[in-house]
Amino acid sequence: MIRLTFLIFTLFFLSNCSISETSRIWNDKEKVENQKNIKKLFAKEKKITTEFNPELKLDLSKIIINENIIDNQNNFGAQNYSGLNNKIGTYKFSKLEDVSHLNYKPVFLNDGLIFFDKKGTITRYDTNNKVIWKKNHYLKSEKKLSPKLYFTLDDQNLLIADSIAKYYSINIESGELNWSNNGNYSFNSEVKRARNKFFVIDYKNTLTSFNTNDGSELWNFQTEDSFVMSDSNNSLIIIEDLVIFSNSIGDITAIDIATGLIAWQLPTQSNNIINESYNFKASKLVSDGRSIFFSNNKNEFYSIDVKTGVINWINQVNSNITPSVSGNLIFTISNEGYLFVLEKNNGNVIRVTNLYSNYKEKKRKKIKPIGFAIGKTNLYLTNNNGKMIVADLVTGNTTNTIKISNNFMSEPFIFNKNLFIIRNGSIVQYN
Numbered sequence: 092m093i094r095l096t097f098l099i100f101t102l103f104f105l106s107n108c109s110i111s112e113t114s115r116i117w118n119d120k121e122k123v124e125n126q127k128n129i130k131k132l133f134a135k136e137k138k139i140t141t142e143f144n145p146e147l148k149l150d151l152s153k154i155i156i157n158e159n160i161i162d163n164q165n166n167f168g169a170q171n172y173s174g175l176n177n178k179i180g181t182y183k184f185s186k187l188e189d190v191s192h193l194n195y196k197p198v199f200l201n202d203g204l205i206f207f208d209k210k211g212t213i214t215r216y217d218t219n220n221k222v223i224w225k226k227n228h229y230l231k232s233e234k235k236l237s238p239k240l241y242f243t244l245d246d247q248n249l250l251i252a253d254s255i256a257k258y259y260s261i262n263i264e265s266g267e268l269n270w271s272n273n274g275n276y277s278f279n280s281e282v283k284r285a286r287n288k289f290f291v292i293d294y295k296n297t298l299t300s301f302n303t304n305d306g307s308e309l310w311n312f313q314t315e316d317s318f319v320m321s322d323s324n325n326s327l328i329i330i331e332d333l334v335i336f337s338n339s340i341g342d343i344t345a346i347d348i349a350t351g352l353i354a355w356q357l358p359t360q361s362n363n364i365i366n367e368s369y370n371f372k373a374s375k376l377v378s379d380g381r382s383i384f385f386s387n388n389k390n391e392f393y394s395i396d397v398k399t400g401v402i403n404w405i406n407q408v409n410s411n412i413t414p415s416v417s418g419n420l421i422f423t424i425s426n427e428g429y430l431f432v433l434e435k436n437n438g439n440v441i442r443v444t445n446l447y448s449n450y451k452e453k454k455r456k457k458i459k460p461i462g463f464a465i466g467k468t469n470l471y472l473t474n475n476n477g478k479m480i481v482a483d484l485v486t487g488n489t490t491n492t493i494k495i496s497n498n499f500m501s502e503p504f505i506f507n508k509n510l511f512i513i514r515n516g517s518i519v520q521y522n
Contacts, residue, residue: 138390138409140427143443148485149432153418156467160199160506161244163283163329164378168417170505172466175481175493179509180220180520184208188237192461193501193513194324198242198249200263201507205249206518211238213251215266220520226266228259243282243289245303252278252291258306272306274299280325281375283334285348292325296338300351310351314338323411326375328383330397335383337376343383345400355400359393372411374423379416379435386410388426394438404438413502415465422484424460424472430487444487446472446480462502464510471503473512479503495519 154169185208187193198205203217211234212227229238239254248269252258256278259271280292288300288309299311317339327336333354335345341360346353360371373387382403386392392408395401408431414423420441421433428447433440447455463472465484472480477496482489501513510521 138427139407139425139429139431139443141443142429142445143440145442145444145487147442149420149442149487151468151484154420155418158507163285164380165281165326165328165375165413166377166379166416167464167505168415169465169467171508172464172505172510173468173508174466175469175471175491175510175521177522178519179522182206182216182220182518182520184214184516184518185210185212186516187239190239190515192499193515195239195241195501195513196504197511197513197518198244199504199506199511204511204518205242205263206513207240209237210234211240211253213240213249213261213266215263224266226261226268228261228268228271229257233257241278241280241282241291243284245284245289248303250282250284250289250303252280252282254278256293258291258301260303260306270306272301280327280336283327283329285329285334288348290327290329290334290336292327292336292338294339296325296340296342298327298334298336298344298346300334300348312344312346312351312353314342314344314356315340323372324375326373326385328376328378330378330380333397335376335378335397337373337385339371341371341373341387343376343385343395343400345397357395357400357402359387359391360389374411375413377414377416382435384414384416384421384435386412386414386423392423392433392438394435406433406438406440408433412460412462415463417465422463422465422470424463426459428455428458428460428474430470430482432487442487444482446482446489449489449492461500464503464505466505466510471510473500473503475499479512 156171157168158171188209205215207213211229214225215223236255241252243250247263248260254277256274260269276293276295278291279294282291287303292298295316297313300309332348333345342358344356374385377384383395386408388411390407390409392406394403410423410425412424414421419435421435423431430444430446432442459475461473470482479493479495481491496514504511512519
């Protein structure tokens with residue numbers, strides 16, 4: 092009797108599965124329909140490689156000139172620099188090892204600057220390029236790992252986080268150590284400070300808050316980790332009571348500074364990117380205090396509301412170069428070498444200009460932008476061919492091309508009416 096009942100039940104089940112059009116086991120039609128809705132994560136998007144409104148001249152009367160040394164919102168905008176006349180100084184250091192890019196930034200002081208070398212030695216220079224002090228706070232075994240350092244100022248102290256999971260504080264006047272601690276994973280981001288806290292992101296996509304006085308951990312917030320290590324840095328900004336950061340898989344997360352609790356999170360990529368994050372690169376986050384702006388190499392430029400994390404607009408710009416916001420204008424460079432000018436409020440493209448127009452097609456394909464800075468009237472773009480392009484902001488036309496290095500170099504930095512560029516082994520200064 093039991094066997095008969097089981098046989099009848101089995102036949103009934105198979106009959107329903109094979110006959111029902113809504114069955115999830117046998118319904119090939121549904122499988123086809125579902126596949127139609129799948130978007131290939133790394134499918135080639137249509138990239139803008141033509142100029143738009145190239146004759147349009149910009150009105151720069153509303154652009155505000157900044158002279159910030161540090162900006163917790165990465166919003167340096169147009170800065171007080173009007174020319175590129177002469178190389179007036181060189182700050183030398185021993186060449187960094189195991190680097191394919193120089194995405195590091197010196198500490199600029201009113202009477203000089205601070206940078207590091209291949210063994211993690213920190214050097215303070217005066218305005219005449221002379222060494223004031225040189226200190227190394229690493230063990231012999233640590234020096235062999237060639238630590239890469241990220242800095243931020245803390246009044247008369249310098250906070251450092253590095254690529255071998257160490258973080259510490261030194262006195263700016265003497266270079267002597269205040270305190271030193273070790274984290275669990277290598278750090279891979281800018282360092283930002285607010286009140287008596289500083290913040291940094293590690294390779295596991297974890298944001299940690301530390302006490303500036305002794306380096307003790309206050310809280311940490313871990314986002315989803317990728318299976319591979321990205322060679323691009325994560326980014327963070329601080330706006331009022333929020334620290335907002337990006338991770339290697341495209342998530343943007345806002346955390347309450349005091350409590351470490353999440354305020355909002357916005358995933359910008361499919362979950363499948365976790366397996367292929369080595370291929371994903373995003374720009375630094377930049378904010379005007381109301382919105383957050385960033386782009387990536389998947390042809391997406393975002394504007395996000397600071398308070399809610401809601402997307403204001405998305406436009407198609409293929410760039411992992413940090414944008415610059417000034418007035419109601421956003422400037423950015425695509426990975427193909429096009430200067431984009433967008434309206435900040437709605438994301439509309441105002442003008443697109445080809446900055447590589449002077450290069451032949453074959454050579455142009457090998458050139459990639461590194462980063463740019465904006466002066467009073469010009470844009471300064473460094474490229475992987477060792478040259479810097481100077482473009483007029485009003486017209487978008489290239490006015491000069493200058494040889495800086497024989498290989499890779501950093502983005503340009505403007506400080507105290509001078510322009511600085513890191514080469515591997517020196518920092519060059521132009522007036």
